[in-house]
Amino acid sequence: MTGAAKPVGLHALVLAILLALHFVLPDYHHGVLARVLTLATFALGYNLMFGYTGLLSLGHALFFAAGLYGLGMPMQHLGWSAEVALPFGIAFAALLATGVGALALRTQGVAFMIVTLMFAQAGFLTLLYFNEFTRGDEGFVIAQEARSLFGISLADADARYIAALILFAVAMIATLILVRSPAGRVLVAIRENEERARMLGYDVARYKLLAIVASGAMCGAAGAAYGLLFGYVGATFASVQYSILPLLWVLLGGAGTVLGPLIGTAFMTYLIDLGSGLTDAYMLLAGAALVLLTLFAPAGLLGEVRKRWAGWLP
């Protein structure tokens, strides 16, 4: 492919800016941005499936929570170290995504949305049911001294920001490589015209499953990292709200763009953050902004930019 320089340069620049922000941001925004980067990784995982493959899931809280609890439960109950619990959380989410994908992919469209939603609800209710171990809605806190990787305490604000940035960078670069690869082109082909992709000889079911597993693993990594970086594990993260949020972030930022998830997550986080400083009805502000964007920029912020000025954006 020609013209690789521009996209690679742009994404490297974004990572460089995020690194520079680490040194200049005041404490408060430094903390907010660390959270945004972790949640943007969740959105990147969601985007892989929704934005590129065209599979609209309403159950991705399940994979985020799978990573979160896959890390948190063994650390809390079995005394595992973070070095072991982190890959375990990711693997658990990937495994769950394989199972959910194998079953949910038997359906399409609205039925697929309902089935994924039901799987996530089943996961949420399971967490509540076993609240003796999971502490249910109330959740539990991972002890500060346990939250360290290779001797570096992630409870420390600086280490936490850098760790969140590394997580995001890995997920972003992986997305960039995938969507520019032949396999990524097939995922987009499935989104655009599934029957045609099949009649070009592609095993559509296998590619879709690949997308779900990669997406589940990425969302699980975000969940596991969230537990490790912020020290809290709770069933709220498995609730339907956390299935809707990544969808909104991706739609706002631009579905099927590599940087859209970051832009959407940051935009919405700051919209609520700034709005709540102005008025108690801050969700009304967020809602109004969403309606306006949907009306005037249906492709999302970055999606509109790509449509109007920069068709080369991956």
Add this chain to the structure above:
Amino acid sequence: MTVAASGPLLETEGLTRRFGGLTAVDHVDFQLFPGEIRALIGPNGAGKTTFVGLLSGRIPPSEGRVRFGGEDVTRLPAHARMARGMAYTFQITSVFANLSLFDNVALAVQRRLARGEGLEAETMAALDRVGLAGRARQTAGDLSYGHQRLLEIAMGLAQRPRLLILDEPTQGLSDGEIEGFKALVRDVAAEATVLLIEHNMDVVMSLATRITVLDMGARLAEGDPAAIHADAAVQRAYLGG
């Protein structure tokens, strides 16, 4: 894969498809030999599209068998048959409308390239063959209908198929475009066997080396163009004689 050079590339035995009480394809025995340009004709509702749907695997059969290159492919899904060397162009244009022409054809090319070597060159060569190389970066949905049909054919060619199935490829083309299309198919036939569903009898008579006539889901007649033209039953069923 132990087919002799003279054996059929594609063969069906008692191929049947029922939709409820309607038998759309009724015990069809059919053989297609390498190098042929075979036309499949018949009145509307004769079962032509269902028949090629059964061949390509888009529709599962109720009874009967399909063999391709000597291998029984009856139970193989469509994508696996395509991977074995079939290519299918849709009756209703079905390109990736939001992708560039390059990406459309690259999708057809890349499946058979192990490491993506030569993807760009082969993609551009296939576009060049249908005269669309100059538009490689355009969005497919912006093309005129005739150009979209050509893009479909480029996607078919780019798969380097052993069997190219063209479902009503000249529908909606202008006379000038049809002349270009005929030259293209003759060119393709040097490398691939062609199965052509076509309503335009001029195209059929000038291109086909052999013609199969379907009527009411069954094979009514088969022969070279002159024989079919003279066949009384065909005249009654189809040619409006």
